[in-house]
Amino acid sequence: MFSGGENINSEQVLAGAAGPSPTQEFDEGMAFFRGRIMPLAEAQVSVATHALHYGTGCFEGIRAYWNEERQNLYLLKAAEHYERFQDSCRMIRITCPYTVEELVETTRALLNAGGFRCDVYIRPVAFKASRVIKLTLRELRDDLAVYAVPLGNYIDVGGLRAMVSAWARVSDNAIPARSKLTGSYVNMALASDDAHEKGYDEAILLGSDGHVSEGAGSNLFIARRGTLITPPVTADILEGITRSIVMDLAKENGIPVEERLIDRTELYVADEVFLTGTGAQIAPVTEIDGRTVGSGRRGPLVEHLQEMFFRAVRGDDPAHQDWVMAAYD
Secondary structure: OOEOOOOOOHHHHHHOOOOOOOOOOOOOOEEEEOOEEEEHHHOOOOOOOHHHHHOOEEEOOEEEEEEOOOOEEEEEOHHHHHHHHHHHHHHOOOOOOOOHHHHHHHHHHHHHHHOOEOOEEEEEEEEEOOOOOOOOOOOOOEEEEEEEEEOOOOOOOOOEEEEEOOOOOOOOOOOOOOOOEHHHHHHHHHHHHHHHHOOOOEEEEEOOOOOEEEEOOEEEEEEEOOEEEEOOOOOOOOOOHHHHHHHHHHHHOOOOEEEOOOOHHHHHHOOEEEEEEOOOEEEEEEEEOOEEOOOOOOOHHHHHHHHHHHHHHOOOOHHHHHHEEEOOO
């Protein structure tokens, strides 16, 4: 059994997920691999696997949030994540042998087998498993795994210092940006490392046309004069599920939302800037390229969105019960 420790209460709601750091190597966890559930340590592949050499795979990230009062884990938008996962499989010519419904139920079985009593991250991954040296996607053996591990915040949800990276976002005409393809995330890793080496927490990438695309593995929003603005899906971004949640929450609360191109300089004059994603959750940016964003602290709009989001994902918002699914019967 994996224990999450203390309850997440109303005073802690803006703290996000509780658990290990994403930089902490994990040995404990559960995996579904080659048709059966097993300890994570037993789910292994050959060093000659095609995907290891050529990045020929795709993945998803799904969070499940522990609710101490209800003694249950709540999967966030599981079906939507698996629908996108199947889209990514099609993009890279991988045959997924399971329906969305089967993947969701497999994930619930995986969590039940682990007996997790903490916030959990679920990683489905499909990949070209053949042990061959050939640049191709056709006529290769496909494999699929889903694993689950305890995980806390991927990035700080209290406030981030960011920089606009010299590494441009890979164009959708080069590597499909709307799919979570394993090889394409080297682009994000280069930008992220560059930012960290320069003393920043996160990177913001521009697209091939010079407009703002997204963060290093997260979507981006700015707020100007009461309006939320985010780059369109044609700006070399991932079609984010948390991005859609934020847009829905904003509209429900009468906050105007625009999808349009954003110039780099708009980042410097924005009232608020924040990143969204399964890993990022909702994370405010308080400084960009040495320039203070707004007051230099988490702004009122993002704080309001965070509060609604974190209550909903733990199953505590009656209006958004359709966003979550209880893992335990």
